[in-house]
Amino acid sequence: MGMEQTAKNSALQRKLRAGRAGQAVQAISPARAFRLSTERAAAQDLGLRLDVLGVELRHGPVEELGADLAGDGVIVLLNTGGAPAALVCDLQMVSALVEVQTLGQAQARPAAPRALTATDAALTYPLLAGVSRRMAGLLPADAAELPPLTPEKRMPDMRALVLEMGTGAYQLWRCSCALGPDRTAEFALLLPDVDVPPAADGPGSGQGALAPATGGNAAPTTGQVLMDVPVSLGVALCRVPVPLGHLRALAPGDVVVLPPGVLGQAWVHSDTGQVVATGTLGRMHGVRALRLHSGAMADAPAGGAAPRAATGQASLPMHAPAGDGGVAPESGPA
Numbered sequence: 001m002g003m004e005q006t007a008k009n010s011a012l013q014r015k016l017r018a019g020r021a022g023q024a025v026q027a028i029s030p031a032r033a034f035r036l037s038t039e040r041a042a043a044q045d046l047g048l049r050l051d052v053l054g055v056e057l058r059h060g061p062v063e064e065l066g067a068d069l070a071g072d073g074v075i076v077l078l079n080t081g082g083a084p085a086a087l088v089c090d091l092q093m094v095s096a097l098v099e100v101q102t103l104g105q106a107q108a109r110p111a112a113p114r115a116l117t118a119t120d121a122a123l124t125y126p127l128l129a130g131v132s133r134r135m136a137g138l139l140p141a142d143a144a145e146l147p148p149l150t151p152e153k154r155m156p157d158m159r160a161l162v163l164e165m166g167t168g169a170y171q172l173w174r175c176s177c178a179l180g181p182d183r184t185a186e187f188a189l190l191l192p193d194v195d196v197p198p199a200a201d202g203p204g205s206g207q208g209a210l211a212p213a214t215g216g217n218a219a220p221t222t223g224q225v226l227m228d229v230p231v232s233l234g235v236a237l238c239r240v241p242v243p244l245g246h247l248r249a250l251a252p253g254d255v256v257v258l259p260p261g262v263l264g265q266a267w268v269h270s271d272t273g274q275v276v277a278t279g280t281l282g283r284m285h286g287v288r289a290l291r292l293h294s295g296a297m298a299d300a301p302a303g304g305a306a307p308r309a310a311t312g313q314a315s316l317p318m319h320a321p322a323g324d325g326g327v328a329p330e331s332g333p334a
Contacts, residue, residue: 003182005248006032026311028138028140029140030139030140030210031055031057033096033134033135033138033139034055034057034131034135034173034175035052035055036134036138037130037131037132037134037135037138037242038050038052038127038131038140038175038177039051039052040130040134041126041127041129041130041131041134042130044130045126045127045129045130046095046100046126046127046130047100047104048096048097048100048179049106049179050177050178050179050185051177051178052175053177053178053184053282053284053291054142054175054176054284054289054291055175055176056172056173056174056175056176057171057172057174057260058171058172058174059169059170059172059193060169060172061167061168061169062086062162062165062166062167062170063162063169065170065172065190066088066144066161066162068159069088069090069158069174069188070088070089070090070091070186071158072090072113072122073089073090073091073092073094073156074087074088074089074094074120074124075087075088075154075155075156075157075158075160075161076088076121076124076125076128076147076151076152076154077151077153077154077161077164078128078151078237079148079149080147080149080150080191080192081148082147082192083165083166083192084152084164084166084192085147085149085190085191086165086189086190086191087128087151087187087188087190088187088188088189088190089185089186089187090113090185090186090187091111091116092110092111092179092184092185092186093177093185093187094116094120094121094123094124095107096179096185097123097126098120098123099111101123101126102123106179107183108180108181109182109183110183112259124187125151128149128151128174131183131189132146132148132149133150144245146190147308149189165190168191168192168193169193170190170191170193171189173189173190173191174187174188174189176282176284176289178280178291181261181264181280184282184283184284186284231270232270233268233269233270234269234270234271235266235267235268235281235290236265236268236269237262237265237266237268237281238259240257240258240259241280242256265279265280266278266279266280266290277292278292278293279293280293
């Protein structure tokens, strides 16, 4: 009995060691490492709660990468011990970092435009230090190491940064964040390019991803054919009942008043009105974007079969009409 129990324990220990070794091999992508580093640095070092909406990794010259970066925040030149780097934070990110370090919490409303100072720039350094420190521990072993990033001086604008950094190749690490239902922000790192291809932040992006069959006699399955069928989706904030008389009287310039708090929850629906996912409306790269939180479609089964629809059909919530029917004149509240 004792020898049998010892053998079982030894087999269990071998399985546990093999499982831990397999987990160590599955290193996360650079994009996911950047996402996790940002969220953890903000929460653990600064007490700033944010949700990363998206991460963008690109290669190119500084003038091209910096063309669509925000120009209303701060630009800091960074010393790496070699080619220069830069930190670019937009107004909302700078303001949130200032608020959380001076007031104890970030405000829910977007910050109003204002002239930024050297003090504002200095208050972005803790986020930079936290992100770079955590990135060093999360990047896979075969990825290029993140260079040491030491703030050197604040740059007046992107043109001055381009002249300072020269014509070498660079990487853009850009992170878009949600600071609340109505407030989004972003910051970016411009790092010397070391020829690391940007990896997708998601499954199926590694070398072990399955490739489609290339044989001449490989006919697509029904599930594969269905996956190519275009589907139209709509995004809605809410449903507002409007009297038919008001609906017929709507004209350009009229305003339909929405209930408070609708920006915090959006619904993705099919042409039939079935809700397939929920999310939060925000902004990314200067345009409106939707970050999905949950989906009403079940995961696609293995083997290329068609996905199974969720059993319950969710529908958009109905809100009570605002005021005298939900329609306001042009001068009314938006």
